[in-house]
Amino acid sequence: MSVKKRTSKNVLLDTALENFYGAAEEMGLDDDLIEILSRPERSLCVSLPVTMDDGSVRVFEGYRVQHSTALGPAKGGVRYHPNVDLEECEALGSLMTWKCSLAGIPYGGGKGGVSCDPSELSMTEKERLTRTFAARISPIIGEWTDIPAPDVNTGAQEMVWFMDTISKMRGSLEPGVVTGKPISIWGSRGRTAATGVGVATCVRELLKSEDIDVNGARLIIQGFGNVGTYAALSMANSGAKVVGISDITGGYYAADGIDVQKAFKHVSSNPKRTLDGYEQPGLKKMDGDDILSQETDVLVPCALEGAVNAKNAASIKAKYIVEGANGPVTPDADEIVGGMGILVVPDFLANSGGVIGSYFEWVQNLNGFFWTEEEYNHRLIPIMTDNFYRVWNYSREYGVKMRRAAFLVAIKRVADAVKMRGTFL
Secondary structure, three states: OOOOOOOOOOHHHHHHHHHHHHHHHHOOOOHHHHHHHOOOOEEEEEEEEEEOOOOOEEEEEEEEEEEEOOOOOEEEEEEEEOOOOHHHHHHHHHHHHHHHHHHOOOOEEEEEEEEOOHHHOOHHHHHHHHHHHHHHHHHHOEOOOEEEEEOOOOOHHHHHHHHHHHHHHHOOOOHHHOOOOOHHHOOOOOHHHHHHHHHHHHHHHHHHHOOOOOOOOEEEEEOOOHHHHHHHHHHHHOOOEEEEEEEOOEEEEOOOOOOHHHHHHHHHHOOOOOOOOOOOOOOEEEOHHHHHHOOOOEEEEOOOOOOEOOOOHHHOOOOEEEOOOOOOEOHHHHHHHHHOOOEEEOHHHHOOHHHHHHHHHHHHHHHOOOOOHHHHHHHHHHHHHHHHHHHHHHHHHHOOOHHHHHHHHHHHHHHHHHHHHOOOO
16 A cells, blocks of 8 residues: 555544554555545534623534545534544544445445533523534535434434524425434434444344354443443343443442343433432442453443453453444454454444434435334344344454454445546545
8 A cells, every 4th residue: 555644643533544544455445545535525614603691702613524425425423522623523424434334324424513511501502502503514414415413412402403493594394404303303213222222233143143042141231321221121122131231320230130121210210310229139239340340241332432441451251342332442452352352343333223223214304204113123123134244244254353344344335436436526
């Protein structure tokens, strides 16, 4: 490869580029395609003046990056966080390109956000910020160009404001301009559980592929938020034994299995929506990080990035790790657990149920026809299963780790599309 590799001081972007270049070199990708795919198609920076509740004006910085639209409209979330910057959005946008490609859906990758601390904003200030951001990036977003979604510190309410702003500016309703809306306003039944159901599908197929009976297989699921909860419920319904769960209040381990339904009801009825105070016979409570090193067949980290790192990787006792969160296993830890013989199913395969679910919402919006939750899952699970085996079979055929196999499969599909479409504009 004669291409001069890009580097970045941003760790996330540098890691994304390193993974891309490594896979591109391994697959013998043409230099011109490497040059194209290592850069975003479009990056937009906007200033967002917002009138605060006290009458003063603050100016925030917003970003939207479209990494690739070779396969279809850019797709990716919008996050509100003090650390948001252009390079972070570029890195996350590139990862969305590979995730959508691997998922086999007609989307490219994008990402955006606003540099702010949403905890310091009132609801009305957040609404003004969201509507101003939507207006400023409106020239490059649309149902067939770029479709934002919720991400860190954004949710259904922000998406409604976003959709409403764009629709009013354009003089017509455009529900498909964003996904992640509430069911009452053009949302999709099944979307809430989609990521967790997708993670559970990968766990089940992994166990089957390794000739391990799903019934009675032991799992630890770190993080009992949206993704972890529905992954745990889905696996428990399949007969697996969830022996450990955790949230911000600590880890909860029971060798004979957690009563996942009981834990879910406890969290749902708790004003703080945490596991604090949850009890059942044989339950041991521990520090949240300690749950990672307990005995299990499969560890499913569904909390924050970097949960499994160089400091704790050697203590992992699981045979398999299925990444429910984004980047829960650091590159250093990946090397360590790989050396220990632990197989890792990468995040942009395992948690792609979310973006597939967003695709389903978009399809329903474009058609004005909505599905039941059963119809939704009837479509989701076969897609997740096919995607798992596409990567699994590639990994086995070429003798590479699942993460590298996923990158190779995803990059090839985008590269082929770029080659066929050409480089005009």
